[in-house]
Amino acid sequence: MTSTTEKSLFLQGFWSGVPFFFVAAPFSVLFGVLAAEAGLNLAEIMGMTVLVIAGSAQFTAVQLMTENAPVWLIIAASLAVNLRMAMYSASLQPYLGAAPMWQRSLMAYTMFDQSYAVSILKFEDEPDLSLSDKVAFFTGSVMVIVPTWISFSFVGAVAGTAIPENWALDFVMPVLFLGLVGPMLKTFAHLAAALTSIIVALFFGFLPSGTGLLIAAFAAMAVGAEIERRRDAK
Amino acid sequence: MNYSSFEIWTIIAVMGIGTFLIRFSFLGIIGDRKMPDWILRHLRYTPVAVLPGLVAPLVLWPDATGGEPDPARLLAAGATLLVAWWRKNLLWGVFAGMATLITVQSVLGTI
Numbered sequence: 001m002t003s004t005t006e007k008s009l010f011l012q013g014f015w016s017g018v019p020f021f022f023v024a025a026p027f028s029v030l031f032g033v034l035a036a037e038a039g040l041n042l043a044e045i046m047g048m049t050v051l052v053i054a055g056s057a058q059f060t061a062v063q064l065m066t067e068n069a070p071v072w073l074i075i076a077a078s079l080a081v082n083l084r085m086a087m088y089s090a091s092l093q094p095y096l097g098a099a100p101m102w103q104r105s106l107m108a109y110t111m112f113d114q115s116y117a118v119s120i121l122k123f124e125d126e127p128d129l130s131l132s133d134k135v136a137f138f139t140g141s142v143m144v145i146v147p148t149w150i151s152f153s154f155v156g157a158v159a160g161t162a163i164p165e166n167w168a169l170d171f172v173m174p175v176l177f178l179g180l181v182g183p184m185l186k187t188f189a190h191l192a193a194a195l196t197s198i199i200v201a202l203f204f205g206f207l208p209s210g211t212g213l214l215i216a217a218f219a220a221m222a223v224g225a226e227i228e229r230r231r232d233a234k
Numbered sequence: 235m236n237y238s239s240f241e242i243w244t245i246i247a248v249m250g251i252g253t254f255l256i257r258f259s260f261l262g263i264i265g266d267r268k269m270p271d272w273i274l275r276h277l278r279y280t281p282v283a284v285l286p287g288l289v290a291p292l293v294l295w296p297d298a299t300g301g302e303p304d305p306a307r308l309l310a311a312g313a314t315l316l317v318a319w320w321r322k323n324l325l326w327g328v329f330a331g332m333a334t335l336i337t338v339q340s341v342l343g344t345i
Contacts, residue, residue: 019328039235044242051250061249065235065242074245079252084284090260090273091280098266108258113288120281121324171296171307171335174289175314179327181285182318194282201287202294216287217280224279225272 006136009129013140016118023173024148027055032156038066042157049153053109057081081210087217088116095123099135110142117180189231193224306342310335
């Protein structure tokens with residue numbers, strides 16, 4: 001079952017996930033600290049980290065809990081933050097949809113900004129990869145971020161001391177994702193979509209809980225697809 | 235914070251199930267069937283439609299400066315994108331971006 005190429009694809013996925021340790025580690029310590037300060041006990045903090053396993057939604061929920069927001073609002077706002085991942089799910093479907101149900105379920109559980117971004121870049125670059133190669137790459141890509149996210153949330157929850165303010169760490173996340181976007185800008189349509197995404201997301205930045213990002217993403221996909229359609233129609 | 239243990243676990247459980255269903259949605263339900271061409275054409279732009287919008291506010295209004303635009307971070311973001319695009323490589327881009335950030339911050343004396 002595990003061929004040599006699968007193993008090497010798993011390792012390639014693994015290495016593509018390693019730099020994200022520097023995003024996940026401080027982010028998850030901070031989550032543990034803030035959740036403990038908000039008044040959640042250790043079981044609740046770890047329960048949320050393991051069951052939800054989505055950083056920005058967890059931060060949203062904890063923030064709203066400290067404000068004593070109604071339960072339904074906490075749920076609605078944190079799920080709204082995660083809606084972008086329905087787009088990731090749709091975008092990965094043509095590549096991974098043929099995998100068995102249990103594999104698709106596990107990949108859904110570990111679908112993050114990071115695993116989505118490194119995997120889609122790989123799958124677009126190498127269209128000849130077999131299904132099992134693609135599953136192996138995706139699985140490898142989450143092998144660092146999952147244990148890091150869970151264990152460092154625990155550290156934050158138990159230690160309860162904020163990580164020192166560090167000028168560089170806050171910028172690791174944007175730089176890593178911009179580094180992933182760079183090679184994706186293959187055509188004018190991709191570039192136009194990326195610019196649309198930036199402009200619309202900034203314009204709607206005042207909207208709560210990722211709503212602006214969703215509008216930006218739909219607008220940007222429409223721009224990219226329309227440019228491609230006109231180019232192909234010629 | 236003023237919630238019962240039951241309320242907290244309700245929040246956690248519904249968030250967990252809801253988040254999973256969002257992630258599972260298309261990948262899980264459509265499975266092996268092929269989506270129409272016009273949808274696939276839109277989906278090809280998903281990564282460049284979501285990720286730039288996700289990081290743009292963090293670049294323009296960073297928390298570390300209290301939301302004020304910071305020339306070092308703007309230049310670093312530009313360098314990352316340009317080098318990653320030019321070299322077709324994530325790590326070269328990250329290296330260029332962090333090097334730019336450190337250089338500009340030390341020149342401007344903001345470290």
